[in-house]
Amino acid sequence: MELIQENPDLSAYLAADEVIDHDHPLVRDTAARLAQDAEDSYAYARLAFEFVRDTIPHSQDSGDLRVTWRASDVLEQRTGICYAKAHALAALLRAEDIPTALCYQKFDVVHGLVAVRFNGAWHRQDPRGNKPGVNARFSLDGEQLAFTPDTEAGELDHPVLYAAPHPAVLSTLKAAPDRPHLWKTLPTTL
Numbered sequence: 001m002e003l004i005q006e007n008p009d010l011s012a013y014l015a016a017d018e019v020i021d022h023d024h025p026l027v028r029d030t031a032a033r034l035a036q037d038a039e040d041s042y043a044y045a046r047l048a049f050e051f052v053r054d055t056i057p058h059s060q061d062s063g064d065l066r067v068t069w070r071a072s073d074v075l076e077q078r079t080g081i082c083y084a085k086a087h088a089l090a091a092l093l094r095a096e097d098i099p100t101a102l103c104y105q106k107f108d109v110v111h112g113l114v115a116v117r118f119n120g121a122w123h124r125q126d127p128r129g130n131k132p133g134v135n136a137r138f139s140l141d142g143e144q145l146a147f148t149p150d151t152e153a154g155e156l157d158h159p160v161l162y163a164a165p166h167p168a169v170l171s172t173l174k175a176a177p178d179r180p181h182l183w184k185t186l187p188t189t190l
Contacts, residue, residue, distance in 0.1 A: 003115060003122045004159050005101070012163035013099040013117065019087050019165050022095040024072035031095035041098055042140070045116055048092040049125055049138040052085050058129040059084075059179050067182050069165075069173035081182070082128045083112035083169050089127045090114050101161030104169075105149055109186040112169060113145065115161050122161060158190060166190050 007013070016023045022031070034051060038044035056078050059066065064079040071091030074080040080088065086102055093100040099117040103124060104110050113126040118140055126136040126145040137144035149155035164170075168187040176182035 001157050001159055003101075003103070003124070003161050005122075005161050007163050010099055010117070013101050013161075014094050014097060015163060016091075016094065017164055019070055019170065020091045020094060021070055021072050022091040024091075026072045026075050027091045027095055030075055031092050034092065035096055041096065042118065044096055045093060045098055045118070046138045048089060048096075049127055052089040052092065052127040053129055053136065056080060056085055056088060056129070058082065058131075060183075061129060061131055065178045065180065067173060067176045067179055069170065081112075081179070082126075083165065083173060085127045085129065086112040086114045087165065089125070101163065102165055103161050104158045104166065104190060105145075105147065106154075106156050106158065106189065107147065107149065109188050110166075110169065110190060111147060112165075 034047045035044050038047050059079045059081055066079050068074045068077050068080045068084045071087045074084045074088035090100040101115040103115050104112055115122040115124045123140045124143055128146045134146045136146040149157055168190055172185050172187055
């Protein structure tokens with residue numbers, strides 16, 4: 001699948017905003033701590049991915065009722081669904097000047113992940129969190145995502161790479177008072 005940048009300006013995929021708030025002190029401190037153990041940007045990207053995947057539980061898996069959407073809140077509260085975890089990973093990667101896009105898949109509902117740019121190409125990564133039947137890994141040599149769409153069942157990979165969260169995703173997250181409400185209102189299309 002050919003991935004398509006929504007914005008042709010690569011600097012858009014390094015920007016901070018209300019959601020991908022990589023200028024926040026907690027994001028900066030977390031990025032600096034992770035960078036200490038990385039010999040290069042590839043190693044840093046893998047460490048940041050594993051940190052988000054493994055230390056921030058997916059709220060559905062853990063039973064956490066809180067809804068997070070801002071990257072710094074995800075890091076502080078240590079919870080989030082796929083979109084929120086993607087926002088946190090994007091912020092950590094952008095904090096270390098690694099271009100990072102938000103991207104989506106469609107199953108029964110829209111699923112969120114990221115794409116990182118290395119060696120002139122985008123590579124999708126899914127920090128959702130592993131569990132039985134889900135084994136996502138950081139990879140620049142072929143995708144190892146949490147889920148593979150079944151095109152015959154109407155599932156698909158959206159090819160667009162967004163610099164900011166899709167409005168349907170962000171408005172749903174912001175409007176949800178808790179995860180049970182969120183689960184009833186998750187977007188089914190972009």
